[in-house]
Amino acid sequence: MEEYGSAKEREEGLAPYLSPLGAWGLAVGTAIGWGSFLFTTTHYLEKAGPIGSIIGMLIGMAIMLFICRNYHFLMNAFPSAGGVYSFIKHVFGYDRAFLSFWYVMLAYLAMLWANATAVPIFIRSFFGDALEIGYLYSIFGYKIYAGEVLITMAIILLTGVLCMKRERHAVKFATALTLTFTIGITAVSLAVGGMHLTEPAFTLDPKFIPSEDIFPQILAISLITPWAFIGFENISHSAREFKFSREHSFAVLAASVVTTTALYIFVILLSIGAYPADCTSWLDYLRKLAESNASIKVLPPFYVAYHYLGATGFAVLAVSLLALIITSLIGNTVALSRLFYQVAKDDVLPDRFGDLNARRNPEKAVFLIMIASVGVPLLGRTAVGWIVDVLVICAVIVYGLVSAAAFKLAGERGCRLERFTGLIGMIVMGALGLVQLFP
Template identity: 30%
Template sequence: MAQDEQLKLEKSLSPAQVWALALGSIVGWGCFVLPGDMFLPQAGPLGTLIGFAVGAFLLCFVAVCYSYMIKYAPVAGGAFAYAYVGYGPTAAFICGWALVLGYIAIIGIDIAALALIFRFLFPGVFEFGPLYSIAGWEVYMGETMLMTGATLLFGWLNYRGVSFAGKLQVVLAFLLTVGIVSLFGGTASLETAHFSNLMPLFAEHRTMLSCVLLIFAISPFLFVGFDTVPQAAEEFSFDPARARNIMIIAILCGVVLYSLVTLAVAIAIPYPDMLAKMDALREAGGTAWATGEVAKLAFGKFGAIVLACAVMGAVCTGINGFYIATSRLLLSMARGGILPSWFGDIHPKYRSPYKAILFTIAIVLLTPFAGRSVVVWIVDMSSVGTGIGYLFSCLAARRVLLGSTDVTNRATRLFCCTVGILTSVMCIVLLLVPGSPAYIGVASRWCLVAWVAMGFFFYYSNRSEWAKLPESILRSRILGRSDIPVFFKSRDPRVGAEQHQGAGD
């Protein structure tokens, strides 16, 4: 692929659009479903809020590391490109493949959430044409048609270019924020709302520390949306140096919105009673959605409209944001020959990576037929994949800072990198080490094994192509320019042999 092809992505994203991209990708399906399904039952209100705060605070250090790398190499691909800068093509593939898993998983999760939303808003309307049952979740033809239509719609919007998708993201993020604030305000004004409803503050079957660690461990899943920003860096219409503040503000806004929804579910009535009611609904074969029940308590029938604004904003911004992130990541991997060049083609009219978008659509179209229970299995997989992406980005930022000569505030920057590295490692360890309070389930582990096996296939099927390319050509394809220094040992003795400039202010 010629270098000039890399420059065809349209530089049309404004700071507001990028912030909306990040926030909308952070606050998705999990914000509305997990309070009743996981947060309160497994961690309790205070355990959840502390876990949110700790995870968001530490992930801000990861975002700072990303901001260093965005300035250094403002190209599509994000952590994939940064892993290449620091550690070479094999590390870049591992990082990129892990992130593809995380990103596509989140699109699938948000698409699957549509079935739950419409079961609540329009009971029975889409539950026609029963097909089969998977892990206790009935799959209906009507719901598969609904989810398939949403998959194709957002794929088409992104196919036609990032400009319209970015504008849509701002509108959806506004609806999301207004809906959540209204939901919390209505719930807090209920006569039954009282702080005593938050007792017990931590899940009674866990220690306080394990409650916090459980939520912290899935922070990469909860706040993953901020790293859609570096994926779109090549399309910024502004100075990439502004990306740091955009990401940090998006993370902080995200933790506030997550906390408001969780508190709304917990404070309306004693939350153990709410959870018991949801268990009874499940046993009776009903749709158990604690956030939906709270909306009904707060607003009656009008609650469906308030919740619809928030949830549809969250789900649609998540779908839209991760379509952008996934397609740009696949584009960058194809540029380096690490994936087939087919993924790297850019539409001559819409200036979008349209074939990468078509591939994403094809994978996500499996979601409607999998059922919500199966899709939930990939939440943990998503956390593992994004945790790996965070780790490589922080390691690469550290290597660039150490290898550059014009760095200001080197000690402070290296401290941020160290905290980011430790945060990433802790998240991965908590998810993968047996005995951890956040150890992923058997089904998730097998799905992860299948993804790794698929990665081996792609890696070795294309390795002969990129391995024979001169380093300068590979660098030009991935980073957009051959003069951007890299910091790994190469078969080319001229690469990585000297100290470099370019990582400072």
């Protein structure tokens, strides 16, 4: 592919620093967050059972590999900090690019806010009411405490300062944490499966939800595929910062999708590994949990980890959960800062947000993210949840636009493979969008 951008841009713009491992770490660390982990332990199983969930996830993985190819093609054609925004700008023009900017921004901000406000829930679940100090008010049924607000604000500011002043260290830290939760979840799952697979408590039954047709169960999981993987593409905003050839970007993206899928499947299987004596099956356990509104530490994967591996297995899983929260915070902050940097250079945002500091890092763009996020804890978890609910449709639109751009550009350049993957992406995302809008 041709080099993109002027010599001055390449000399004075964002500096290359991202290794293949670092890119993989950002991609996986952003794709898997608090919500996707918990959904895997409960929602997926309640919708389709273990086998239906696994089949649905594998279908989703296949879909996302097509999207990976489309991103790879466009990242090599337009290696810019804008990601989807830049792709659409050069293929379809500024109007559609501006629209895509809003969808991407909303998606990444929603993930950032969801994971930031998950920190006090994590602390509440594992350490009790330590932060329930200074009751302020309730909003939409969610109690707001000064202690939880302050710790969430501190996490947002700390993440922002780290990404502003020591961004390279932040990415290395995120990569280390991604390796931590990848190894942690994998180790616990394999230990439970390998050591206790023959025990009566370990069973796949019921494999699907009883008394319901199998196909709709699998389809239900496949429909939320974009939500399950949104964030893996965040490295498209760092395409100019790769220390490796962009020709290898498909391998990195594909590896992140496969890793994410494997971790989801491990958590699904782990969640049905055991259940209390007063429950007749893993499904009965989930339904009783839903009725009791129990804390996170008694959710299936934590119960199973403690049941088989004791406090050690429980602790490994808890550390893994905290690690994936932090990686999502860093990954979304890095991606958003690059997006804001690029749109500022195109005069969508004030020019100052397109400035780089001495380390060639968009420090002011990160500051903007901090300002936009620091007040979110005052809204409560319920209000943030409403924003997160739009993630599925945002992801569908973004992936659909990327596929359309790849399809059009591939036609102009005579690239048959990307013409095909772009077409498949458009068809699938169009169908998913219609189902989401008209269920």
